[in-house]
């Protein structure tokens with residue numbers, strides 16, 4: 001047990017990673033001081049109440065397989081969560097195809113199916129090399145599926161979602177994300193709809209109340225956070241953090257869930273090679289278009305991927321299908337993500353300019369009716385969405401992380417670990433950062 005509860009521990013952020021870190025520290029009798037640049041708590045796991053609707057910061061569901069995290073989240077809402085069987089599909093050139101399309105080819109045009117099948121049969125004759133041996137994501141896709149499926153589906157969607165070409169991305173982030181069925185499953189799915197779900201997420205959980213943020217409400221109650229505090233300067237020698245509003249906070253230990261490149265900007269004495277590495281780290285941004293209407297039969301699927309390049313919508317999700325408490329009675333909602341990035345696809349217009357084109361696309365796809373009355377709409381800009389795993393991102397992130405460690409700053413979370421991690425892993429990352437700090441403390 002630590003005897004250092006008087007040490008000043010500062011945590012930057014109030015999202016999942018900050019929750020994991022705080023919980024671990026509180027268990028040792030240490031009360032960290034939390035700071036967030038936002039005026040609200042929760043980072044990406046915040047939910048926003050809007051005229052009777054509740055919208056998350058992009059669709060958030062829990063599909064964790066980690067037993068401990070299932071329990072942490074279930075306890076956080078006193079077991080009051082929905083359990084849903086995921087239904088997912090894809091919009092491809094005027095047709096809805098169940099997801100993952102490789103296992104449901106029967107609904108595609110037959111000439112395309114024949115081409116995909118003949119190539120898939122060919123690649124299936126070769127053993128799939130280990131993921132890490134591929135030079136880039138596109139090469140992996142070609143080896144896994146053959147060119148026609150690879151280029152028409154995952155590479156096409158990937159460009160919309162990650163904003164860069166598959167050939168410009170590494171394979172470090174892949175994990176179980178892309179489903180590669182065996183030949184028999186592909187052939188069966190080309191003849192008739194399979195009887196089972198083949199998506200890597202089959203069941204998911206969602207709080208019954210308050211949107212995804214419902215999971216964090218007890219955590220919020222356990223801390224006295226300092227909101228509206230954007231950290232702008234870290235003096236690692238003097239052990240102080242300075243905020244944009246002029247407040248200076250001394251610390252003995254600092255845990256940051258802020259994006260790596262942002263942290264480096266706070267340290268003017270960071271060496272040039274670290275600054276250069278940090279400058280190469282890029283993240284996508286998203287404009288989230290939220291739309292509310294006075295009916296619920298908007299979609300059979302909980303979320304839908306949009307492949308067509310002439311549509312700006314990338315993914316649709318339907319909050320009222322996660323929990324009915326996210327909408328006024330009898331209403332439905334759709335949340336649409338449109339992706340940008342400073343490096344590959346800069347946002348050159350106001351976020352609001354995405355609203356009407358997205359509504360038009362929803363109408364073309366049959367989600368909205370022609371001239372349907374929209375009872376609520378808004379666009380929100382999310383500055384950090386997904387880490388872009390372009391080719392030099394791994395070594396650059398490692399260089400920055402090593403430097404932060406060398407000056408005694410613990411990093412954690414999606415933008416500290418610089419990883420494609422979900423809420424459960426972000427919480428555990430925060431916990432690990434706190435544990436390292438405790439190990440340092442107890443061994444000092």
Ligand SMILES: Cc1cc2nc3c(=O)[nH]c(=O)nc-3n(C[C@H](O)[C@H](O)[C@H](O)COP(=O)(O)OP(=O)(O)OC[C@H]3O[C@@H](n4cnc5c(N)ncnc54)[C@H](O)[C@@H]3O)c2cc1C
Nearest residue numbers: 013015016017037043044058060061231258413414422423
């Ligand atoms: C569109 C989208 C959909 C997603 N869907 C899912 C999903 O369905 N399921 C799932 O499990 N995960 C999902 N995720 C991933 C999930 O959101 C993250 O893994 C997790 O929320 C990250 O938590 P974090 O604490 O690491 O980061 P964040 O939530 O970003 O927290 C970082 C905090 O640091 C604060 N901060 C940053 N800079 C400063 C500064 N200079 N000064 C002070 N404060 C600062 C931020 O305001 C923020 O509160 C999704 C992510 C996105 C973008």
